[in-house]
Amino acid sequence: MTLQANSTPAPAAARRKRQPVPVAQTTIEDDFWSPKLRLVRQVTLDDVFTKFEKGEAFANFDKVARGERGGFHGHPWFDGLICETMRGAADFLAVEYDAQLDERLDGYIERIAAAQAADPDGYINTYVTLTHPDKRWGANGGSQLYHHEMYNAGCLVEAGVHHYLALGKTNLLALAVRFANYMCDTIGPAPKHNLVPAHSLSEEALIKLYRLFRQQPDLAAQLLPGRDPAQYLELARFWIDNRGNHQGRISFTEYAQDHCCTVDQPEAVGHAVRAVLLYIGLTALGLELDDSGYLAAAHRLWQDVTERKLYITGGVGPIHEYEGFSYGYYLPNTGYLETCAGVGLAFWAGLMGQAFDGAVYADVYERALYNNILPGVSLDGKRYTYQNPLTAKGNIHRWEWHGCPCCPPMLLKALSELGGQIYAYDDEDIYVHQYVGGRSVIPLPAGEVELTQRSSYVWEGRVAITVHTPGARTFGLRLRLPGWSGDFRLRVNGQPPSPVEIEHGYAVIRREWQDGDTIELELAMPVERVAAHPFVNDVRGKVALQRGPLVYCLEGVDNPDEPNPVLPADAQFEAQYDPDLLGGVAVIRGAAQDGRQVVAVPYYAWDNRPAAAESEDWMQVWLGQAGLEKATLTEAGDLTGWENVLYRPLPL
Ligand SMILES: [Zn+2]
Missing domain, CATH: 2.60.420.10 (Maltose phosphorylase, domain 3)
Incomplete structure (x- = not known):
């Protein structure tokens, strides 16, 4: 029995063109997912829109429309986060129409349209326009790294494409097209500006826009008179090729994957969300052009991430200071593991599964979905995580809203698009x-x-x-x-x-x-005790409990006496479904070496019950296991069985 037996095949494996099934063609009716998706659609989506409204993020568009200056609220990327939320809403509408939600989106679109109409170029970035109108695209000392201009534009394009596909309406798509055209006219090889996104996302977004118009020439004739949709593909390609070309601009360094050309990047570095979103663009470009160079680079980065830098929960990016990747096998339990990075990884896995043969891609999608994305929202649908560490001692809890609320919109677009990840097809x-x-x-x-x-x-x-x-x-x-x-x-x-x-x-x-x-x-779905690669220092000699795709954790509320139980070598566990606990979960029970009971719940459901005392306010994924240290890392350094594998169940 080998967990994570599906390893990444060599890139030379015969590549078949696989297509995803459009989200509108799947209706989910599932005991586990249906209640969760209903909650996210009815409660979380409204909650996120309402909190952006209360924070005056929408009002930024109104101020631009009125020609005001100053008075910006939030961060420069809030325009994009609003669009990401609209993309999520559009995918929900694609599956089930809701006149009220459609109308609500139209109201938002009108406000964005009014802001765009106030600019002769069709440029929208409410932060730059309200605060630094002379610093567009980093001119006059503007901070491209902070402005998020291309990121926001990409979010608008994504929202426009998904909104059109859901409803057949062009009111949002037309705004996206106008902004995208302005970028195509402004950015690119000399004499245009050498600008690349300091925060990726727009690469894949423009490829989606290109694909939409290529598939629907009538729509292109209506919205793109006199223009070739290939301009969008060319701009996306420019962005991917010109990482590392700093002529006429500052370098965003490894932090934003700008240290060298994307296809030459040997490993995943820097800010994890930016990184995985760039790799999504790279993979989408390789697929679109059927280009083995781009795809080989995507494959190399994929192996680096999934074979050396992936947490058992599907989280990536352990470093708090820059929300980013570290070196291989550095996977501390206190890792940052932003929800957004897990969402990006899941979408990347979906694309890699189109490009390469192998069930391993859908495995990684599943791992991230159940264990790094789903924990991102509370069981009442209104509180969120930013970081998803594997241990907590009273210091980590879900929040109602955040100064940088990027994760709820990303979570919404991941869950609303779940129906598009269930099947794929080829000829x-x-x-x-x-x-x-x-x-x-x-x-x-x-x-x-x-x-x-x-x-x-x-x-x-x-x-x-x-x-x-x-x-x-x-x-x-x-x-x-x-x-x-x-x-x-x-x-x-x-x-x-x-x-x-x-x-x-x-x-x-x-x-x-x-x-x-x-x-x-x-x-078969037995309770497994899973060990990590012996190079992972923080969990050597420990095991995590996993059943099916779910990683489990211990919480103080269930295990008040014992924050660090050690399991006996022959530990036995039972899983029993409890419909009344945490919305209905299978609970794992067993005994520690000292005979005390060990109770574990799915990691996604942790932090949904208040601790009665400070001493009970803890959570732990990895548990001590008697005699394991010797077995995993012998003095001879025997790594047999660990080739290209990060996690394996006992017995090893
Ligand atoms: Zn985030």
Whole structure:
């Protein structure tokens, strides 16, 4: 039984063009996810918009529209965060229309439009316009690093594209196009300005804009008269190629991945959110151009991140001071692990899974989703994390709002887009990447296929998928065998299917499917004690409890006597579902070496119950394990079994 058995295949592995299924074509009906998504849509989305309104972030647009100067509220990137929230709202609308939300967005769009109309170029950055109108694009000593001009523009473009795809409306997209055109006219090879985003995001956003117009020439004729949509792809490429080219501008250094050309960057460095968003752009560009150079660079960075710098929770970026990456295997329990970085990693994993063969990408998506993104919001939907460390002693709690509230909008766009990550397809096959119940229409080239998935995930490993097709249809169904699951059972219409090939972490069933055919997959879900690579100093000799994709933690409220239990070498655990605890969770119970009880709950649900006493205000993921230190790092330094692997279950 090998956890994280799905390792990253060599980049030379045959690459098939995989497509994601548009978010609008999946309806999630799932015991675990449906209540959570309903809460996020009904409570969290409103909460985030309302808190931005109260903080006068929307009022910044009104002031620009009225031609005022001064009076800016918030940080320069608040324009972008508002747009990110609108993108999340658009994806929710794509799945289920809501007139009130549509109207609310229209109200916001009007205010952004009025701000843009006040500028002859269509430029929008309320901070620069209200505070330093002479310092646009870093002119006259302006701080490009702080202004976030291209980041905000990218968020506007993303929101415009998603809003159009959800509703067919161009009122937001038209604003994005106007700003994007201004950037295309201003930024690029000489004689244009050599400017690259100091905070990535706009790279992929412009590629999305290009792809939208390439796929919809009528829309391009309407919104882009006399212009070629390829300009957006070229600008994204310029941004990725011109990292490290500091001619005529300051360097943003390794902090913002500006130390050398992106394809030459040997490892993940600097601010983790900026980094993963840049790698998303790099991967999207490689996919769009079918360019092995860009994709090879993405693959190298992916291996660095997932094989040396990834926490067991899917968090990345341990360093507090610059919210960033450190050197390989430096994964302290107090790591920063910003929710935004986990969201970026998850989206990057989705794109890497389109570019390269292997279930490992969907594994990483799942790890980040359940253990680094989901903890980002409280069970009541109104409190948030910024950092997601693996240990806390009264010093870390969710907050109602933050001076830099970047994580709630990022969390919203990750969860609203979940339906788009469940399946993918290529010319011949459908990939089942996530086990989430619901209905999805897969636009295979040979004709649409509807899949209904019923899943007892995440508390049990049973999944049933029924095929709906008007007539017989031949295709391969590729079911991800998660890296954490060593054992599985597969049935088609109640019988063991033949043949089943295991390829790059997928069970592949290729046959002529009939309407009503049902595939049943049962994944073993024992409680595992997981050890980290022996080079990870902070957790050597320790284990984390994991069941299925969920990482568990101990909280003081459940374990009042024992903040640092040591588990016996033969520790036994039981998992039992408790519908009344933390919105319904499987609780893990076992005994420590001294006989005292150990109670663990899913990490995502921690910090949702007040501690009765200061001494109970703690949380811990990694636990002592008797006799383990010797077994993981022998004097001879035996690293057998740890090649390209960061986490493995006991026994090693
Ligand atoms: Zn954040």
